[in-house]
Amino acid sequence: MRGQPRARRPGFTMIELLVVVGIILVLSTLALLITPRFADDQRTSRGADQLQGWIFVAKQRAYRDQVPRGIRLVRGSINPADPEFFHIRELVFVERPEPVNGNHVQVPGQPNQYNTAFISNVDWKTNDVVLPGDFFQLNQYETAPYNVHRIFQVDYPVTIGGQQGTLLTLAAVDGTPSNIGGNIDGNTQTKQLFQIIRQPRPMAGESPLYLPKNVVIDLDPATEGTSILPGINPTDPWYDILFTERGQVTGLPGTVGKVVLRVRPSDKPQSAASITPNNMVYDTGEQILIAIYTRTGSIAAYHLNLDPNPNPSPPTTPVLKDPYLWVRTGGTTGL
Numbered sequence: 276m277r278g279q280p281r282a283r284r285p286g287f288t289m290i291e292l293l294v295v296v297g298i299i300l301v302l303s304t305l306a307l308l309i310t311p312r313f314a315d316d317q318r319t320s321r322g323a324d325q326l327q328g329w330i331f332v333a334k335q336r337a338y339r340d341q342v343p344r345g346i347r348l349v350r351g352s353i354n355p356a357d358p359e360f361f362h363i364r365e366l367v368f369v370e371r372p373e374p375v376n377g378n379h380v381q382v383p384g385q386p387n388q389y390n391t392a393f394i395s396n397v398d399w400k401t402n403d404v405v406l407p408g409d410f411f412q413l414n415q416y417e418t419a420p421y422n423v424h425r426i427f428q429v430d431y432p433v434t435i436g437g438q439q440g441t442l443l444t445l446a447a448v449d450g451t452p453s454n455i456g457g458n459i460d461g462n463t464q465t466k467q468l469f470q471i472i473r474q475p476r477p478m479a480g481e482s483p484l485y486l487p488k489n490v491v492i493d494l495d496p497a498t499e500g501t502s503i504l505p506g507i508n509p510t511d512p513w514y515d516i517l518f519t520e521r522g523q524v525t526g527l528p529g530t531v532g533k534v535v536l537r538v539r540p541s542d543k544p545q546s547a548a549s550i551t552p553n554n555m556v557y558d559t560g561e562q563i564l565i566a567i568y569t570r571t572g573s574i575a576a577y578h579l580n581l582d583p584n585p586n587p588s589p590p591t592t593p594v595l596k597d598p599y600l601w602v603r604t605g606g607t608t609g610l
Contacts (some may be wrong), residue, residue, distance in 0.1 A: 314560055322490035323538045323563040324578055326366075329484055330567060330574050332517065333368055337518040343371040343525060345517035348492060348536075349483075353512045362541060363492035366484040369475035369515055376404065380413075380469050383568035392424075392469075393433065400431030405471055405516060408511075411443055414468040426471075440609040475515050491541040500562065500579045500598030503535035524571035535602060537579070566602050577601035 305509040315367070329346055347369045351359030381393040392411055399405040407429060413422045428444035435442070437507035494502050494514075504514055505527045515535060519525045524534065562579035582601040 277567045286388070290434050317486045317563040319538060319540055319563060322486045323565060325484075325486065326536065326538060327574055327576060329366060329368075332564070334517070334518045334522050334572055334574070336368070336370075337520055338522055341520045343517050343519055344478075345369050345371075345477070345515055346428070346484075348494075348514045348516070350494075350512050351491075352392045358495075360492060361495035364486050364541075365491075366486075368478045368484075369482045369517070371475045371517060374473060375471035376401070377469050377471075378391045381435065390445050391441045392445060393435050393440055395435075395438040397441050398431050399441040400469075403476070405429050405441070405473065406476075407475050409473040410474070412470045412472055414470065416430060421490065423442055423472075423481065429519050440442055473565065475490070475517055486538075489540055489542045493537045493539055499595045500537055500564070502537045503533065503599075505534065506560060518572060523570035524567060524572060527569055533569060533602070535599070536567075537554060538565060564599070564602055 333344055333346040340355065340562055345368075347367045348363040349365040351357075351362040351369065353359055377394060377397075379394070381395070382393060383393055407426055409426045411424045411426055417580045424445040426443050427446040430444070432439045434440075435441040461572050491500060494504065507514055515526070517525050527534075539562040562581075564577045564579055566575050566577065567573070568575075578601060580595065582596045582600070583596075584594060584596045
């Protein structure tokens with residue numbers, strides 16, 4: 276006996292279709308909201324990973340070659356009024372050349388205005404043997420720390436007393452005018468035993484390194500959780516992180532324990548000053564702190580601690596309770 280034919284189910288009702296369409300719209304909206312933030316986080320993490328890798332390579336090169344090597348952070352602008360002055364997008368590997376030594380230098384000039392040093396029969400201008408920013412140190416006649424002078428300008432050829440040579444215009448270490456020695460009289464004096472301490476130079480054959488698009492190392496001192504760069508000269512167009520042959524960070528004050536670089540998206544709000552008292556959200560995208568410990572040369576990554584300050588005074592400052600919490604405790608590196 277043949278069974279009864281199965282009744283066909285009618286098509287979807289209008290209500291069912293509307294429910295399905297609503298679910299699809301909700302999921303699409305969530306995807307639109309989540310995907311850009313996920314992409315922001317990914318590019319910031321990628322930039323932080325690249326930065327860690329570059330710093331590690333610089334440290335390993337110092338180990339391998341047994342000479343000071345490091346990495347240079349190049350400012351996006353040399354104008355302090357330009358926001359790009361605080362943004363680092365470009366880096367380059369650097370090395371410190373051996374010092375230049377000599378035993379004969381003349382100090383021409385008028386009494387009490389000795390801000391130049393003349394070295395005869397040498398060309399330190401060609402091939403950038405000596406550059407502005409290097410340091411001229413006298414081992415006699417002056418005592419530390421007054422025996423170190425920043426070189427402001429290098430000129431060659433210059434003829435003084437019938438001899439041709441290189442003339443160094445000097446400034447104090449902080450860039451202000453500097454005179455050589457307070458015990459000099461007469462127009463020309465000869466000194467002995469000096470040294471040119473040369474600052475790091477970009478390594479030959481190395482191309483610049485660039486962070487991902489819209490990712491920067493933020494040096495702005497007005498923002499919370501900003502980078503910590505000890506010994507930085509605010510007028511310098513770059514900042515060098517240099518490792519010794521043992522892998523320690525060199526050239527910083529002895530009490531400094533770490534260098535911290537804040538990596539963040541550049542197309543997000545840049546300052547906590549725009550946050551109103553009733554809105555404690557500090558949303559500048561994912562922010563990662565790269566810490567280099569000066570004594571050991573260890574390199575680690577931490578997220579910026581976004582816990583709000585429960586009692587800000589004034590209401591908008593500081594917004595964050597302790598931005599560097601994880602850097603100090605070593606927790607939640609996550610990278």
